[in-house]
Amino acid sequence: MKLSSQAENILAQINTETKLGDLRKIAKGIKKDHELAMELWSTKSFLSRQLAILIMDSQLLSQDLINKLDKDMQTHPLNERNQLTDWLMANQLTKGRKTITLIQSWEDSPSTLQRRIFWYYQGRLRWMGQTPPPNNEELLSKIESQIEKEEPEVQWAMNFAAGWIGVYDKKCRNRCIALGEKTGLYKGKVVSKGCTPEYLPEFITIESNKRNL
Numbered sequence: 001m002k003l004s005s006q007a008e009n010i011l012a013q014i015n016t017e018t019k020l021g022d023l024r025k026i027a028k029g030i031k032k033d034h035e036l037a038m039e040l041w042s043t044k045s046f047l048s049r050q051l052a053i054l055i056m057d058s059q060l061l062s063q064d065l066i067n068k069l070d071k072d073m074q075t076h077p078l079n080e081r082n083q084l085t086d087w088l089m090a091n092q093l094t095k096g097r098k099t100i101t102l103i104q105s106w107e108d109s110p111s112t113l114q115r116r117i118f119w120y121y122q123g124r125l126r127w128m129g130q131t132p133p134p135n136n137e138e139l140l141s142k143i144e145s146q147i148e149k150e151e152p153e154v155q156w157a158m159n160f161a162a163g164w165i166g167v168y169d170k171k172c173r174n175r176c177i178a179l180g181e182k183t184g185l186y187k188g189k190v191v192s193k194g195c196t197p198e199y200l201p202e203f204i205t206i207e208s209n210k211r212n213l
Helices: 006-012 020-030 034-042 046-055 062-073 078-093 096-102 111-128 136-149 150-170 170-183 198-210
Strands: none
Touching: 006 034, 020 046, 034 046, 046 078, 062 078, 062 111, 078 096, 078 111, 078 150, 096 111, 111 150, 136 150, 136 170, 150 170, 150 198, 170 198
């Protein structure tokens, strides 16, 4: 794709020193420009794709387009791929009813990234302090039966969802703790200062105590 002069000018502002805050400033100046977003996305650059996500028009994010973005993200290393996936979810997919409906259809998607988004979204519904849907036990049963067979990036999102179910739903708390003990996922993993360990028994204990739950 031959880039427009606007796209070229924006790319000239992005380099290895560019931070996420810098991308947000650039995006704020652009606001919403889906055509420009697709130009930036076509460059295959990680930072350009992060910026592209910020200026996309969520109303134009069909399942077909998301499948294309998904395929493109598969070319990135795992860490970048997960960041782009979560960035797309947080900045676009959770912003409108149409895209939320798509997220909710991805539980059994053949796409690893779309399954990750489904489970991460379920965790966010609880983490953000909203009244969660009344399906904690159903979701937990699915996590218990599937998490050990899932891809690592989906396992993380399932574990995240189970953690917040355990924090906010006392009826399910012991099941969530037992799940963590059974899988051993993230046990002993070192986290940054100020961050909560991802091992479910520790995570649930710390986060529920913080909230006096």
